[in-house]
Amino acid sequence: xxxxxxxACVIGAGCSGFTTIKRLKDYGIPYDCFEMSDExxxxxxxxxxxxxxxxxxxxxxxxxxxxxxxxxxxVPKDWPDFPHHAxxxxxxxxxxxxxxxxxxxxxxxxxxxAKRTADGLWAVTLSGGETQFYDVLFVCNGHHWDPRVPEYxxxxxxxxxxxxxxxxxxxxxxxRGKNVVVVGMGNSAMDIASELSQRPIAKNLWVSxxxxxxxxxxxxxxxxxxxTALPAWMPRKLGVALSRSVLKKTIGRMEDYGLPKxxxxxxxxxxxxxxxxxxxxxCGDIKFKPAIKALEGKRVxxxxxxxxxxxxxxFATGYKISFPFFDDPALLPDADHRLPLFKRMMKPEVPxxxxxxxxxxxxxxxxxxxxxxxLAAAYLAGQYALPPPAEMARITAKDEHRHTxxxxxxxxxxxxxxxxxxxxxxxxxxAKGEARARNAGGKLPVAARAEGQxxxxx
Numbered sequence: 001x002x003x004x005x006x007x008a009c010v011i012g013a014g015c016s017g018f019t020t021i022k023r024l025k026d027y028g029i030p031y032d033c034f035e036m037s038d039e040x041x042x043x044x045x046x047x048x049x050x051x052x053x054x055x056x057x058x059x060x061x062x063x064x065x066x067x068x069x070x071x072x073x074x075v076p077k078d079w080p081d082f083p084h085h086a087x088x089x090x091x092x093x094x095x096x097x098x099x100x101x102x103x104x105x106x107x108x109x110x111x112x113x114a115k116r117t118a119d120g121l122w123a124v125t126l127s128g129g130e131t132q133f134y135d136v137l138f139v140c141n142g143h144h145w146d147p148r149v150p151e152y153x154x155x156x157x158x159x160x161x162x163x164x165x166x167x168x169x170x171x172x173x174x175x176r177g178k179n180v181v182v183v184g185m186g187n188s189a190m191d192i193a194s195e196l197s198q199r200p201i202a203k204n205l206w207v208s209x210x211x212x213x214x215x216x217x218x219x220x221x222x223x224x225x226x227x228t229a230l231p232a233w234m235p236r237k238l239g240v241a242l243s244r245s246v247l248k249k250t251i252g253r254m255e256d257y258g259l260p261k262x263x264x265x266x267x268x269x270x271x272x273x274x275x276x277x278x279x280x281x282x283c284g285d286i287k288f289k290p291a292i293k294a295l296e297g298k299r300v301x302x303x304x305x306x307x308x309x310x311x312x313x314x315f316a317t318g319y320k321i322s323f324p325f326f327d328d329p330a331l332l333p334d335a336d337h338r339l340p341l342f343k344r345m346m347k348p349e350v351p352x353x354x355x356x357x358x359x360x361x362x363x364x365x366x367x368x369x370x371x372x373x374x375l376a377a378a379y380l381a382g383q384y385a386l387p388p389p390a391e392m393a394r395i396t397a398k399d400e401h402r403h404t405x406x407x408x409x410x411x412x413x414x415x416x417x418x419x420x421x422x423x424x425x426x427x428x429x430x431a432k433g434e435a436r437a438r439n440a441g442g443k444l445p446v447a448a449r450a451e452g453q454x455x456x457x458x
Contacts (some may be wrong), residue, residue, distance in 0.1 A: 004448040005029050006352070008134030009124050011111045011325065013093060014042020014356030016138035016369035019070065022099050023373035027381045034126065037111035041092045043144050044085055047167070052145035054188070054319075055239040057168040058195055059085045062187055062273045063364035064224035067419075070095060070367050078348060079226050088366075120223070120352065121450050124220075131451040136352045136380060139323060140369065143415075144324040145360060149315050152181070154295035156313060163188045163316040165365050169201045178204050178311035182241075183292065183298055185209040188275050189316030190274040196314075197285040202349055207291040208302065212260035218275040225273075233424070236402065237310045240267050257281040259288055270360060270416060321358070321415070337414045343426060344417060345372055348389035352446045361419040375430050378437075382444045385436035399425070 005028060010021050013035035015394045024031045037050040044053040060082045063069065069075045073095050079087060096102050110127035117123050122137045147162035151271075159173045163184075169456045180202045182193040189207065189326045197205035200385055215223060245265045255261050257278045262269075280286045289308070296302045300310045329352070331341040342348060354376050357369040378384035387393060404416045437443075 003444045006446040006448045007450050008133040008138055009122060010138040010140055012140035013040040013105050014142050015366050018096050019370040020138055020140055020295055020356050020373045021101055021104060023377040029377060029380050033105045034109045034111050035107050037103055038107050038403045040096050041089050044089050044092060044413045046085055055085045056166050056183060061088055064226050067226045068364045068366040070370055073098060073236055082218060086158045091226040096279050111325045118151040121453055133381050133453040135321040138354045138356055140356045143321045144319050146320040148320050150317055152292050152295050156295040158311050159298045160313040163192055163314055165194055166314060173312050175312060177397045179204045179309055180312050181206045181208050181310050181317055183208045184316035185213045186272055186316060190272055190277040192285055192314055192316060194274065194276040194280050197280050206287050206289045208292055210291040212254055212262040213264045213269060213272050213280050214248060214262050216273045217251060217273045218273060232415055241263050243267060298394055338401055339357055341395050342392040343375060359417040359447060361417040363419060372424060373427060378430060381448060382442040383437055385431035385440055387447045
């Protein structure tokens with residue numbers, strides 16, 4: 001390494017943000033981290049005062065404690081296999097305090113704008129009105145906070161809200177004795193539908209979706225299913241075939257639970273995982289409807305032209321990928337929700353910008369950026385060098401196909417990643433980049449210039 005290290009701005013102190021700054025701190029890379037809320041945790045901070053948390057009171061993470069743990073900070077030994085959101089939130093706070101990160105985070109401060117200057121620095125404008133300059137920008141604002149709500153012909157006279165606003169069966173709407181439609185068949189839809197369908201709560205509960213899905217169990221053979229992940233070296237086709245065989249044998253046909261037959265094979269979609277949904281469906285507590293065709297006052301018409309009296313609609317229909325601080329279209333997803341990135345982090349033409357945790361990894365997002373930060377920090381310290389831009393583009397296209405090629409086309413499948421495969425590839429890429437960096441004499445790829453710009457602006 002030669003020269004002064006560049007200074008970074010980190011947007012957000014959720015699990016992607018605080019694991020990123022931990023790695024930057026390890027490498028001695030100066031940074032400022034801005035968090036718009038009063039505490040770390042982001043999406044896992046229940047009733048976060050910033051209004052962006054998607055947590056609901058009964059939420060337990062679908063990833064087992066063994067797969068979500070940070071590699072240098074074990075989870076508590078007395079945790080259950082699938083911890084409650086409050087336990088995960090406390091784990092995050094304990095991590096931040098254990099590594100002395102809290103004093104380096106500026107809370108209650110929102111990044112309003114981040115613009116790349118003509119000379120390649122980042123001009124970051126904060127909610128207080130001041131603008132600061134940085135050599136590097138880390139985007140850690142998450143992608144489960146900007147709800148995507150479908151539009152339908154007609155109007156609905158009752159309460160209709162996204163799952164992002166759901167807290168419990170009584171907040172924001174008292175669902176007792178109501179006819180409820182939950183739109184979607186992802187993990188949140190299944191959790192919420194399972195909870196509301198209990199007889200003391202909803203009078204009738206319908207799940208409405210365009211297609212059927214495979215619902216995977218949390219346990220296989222008495223152990224958390226994600227503990228049996230296939231090794232990264234196994235060819236994808238073989239691994240997928242083996243997994244499909246086991247899953248089909250374990251869960252059987254979706255039609256036997258009163259659900260529609262999926263139009264795809266297991267693992268051709270982001271898995272919907274639930275330990276309760278299939279039982280509720282099999283008991284008749286959850287009923288299925290196809291997609292909504294039209295809203296007719298207090299009634300909902302579905303695409304099979306069946307009509308039901310409905311009191312409330314919950315849209316568990318996913319999220320948009322949003323970066324409200326960017327105004328450059330080149331830094332935003334395209335109309336198809338796609339934003340190809342080298343190792344899900346970098347655009348070759350912008351060598352001082354990192355998107356952290358911008359993925360839908362299986363099995364978990366919690367410790368994903370922790371792995372990404374290994375490359376990012378080594379790069380900024382001159383210990384890792386990127387391949388040439390054309391090679392970065394080739395690797396990106398190959399990775400995109402490997403991770404998403406077997407999923408059906410959908411906005412929810414543009415950032416899919418197999419965690420094991422990704423980490424194995426990342427480790428190999430870091431080793432290659434370390435060799436390139438040694439050959440280049442440890443030259444810093446991003447110069448430390450922001451401090452001089454800030455002084456000139458004063």
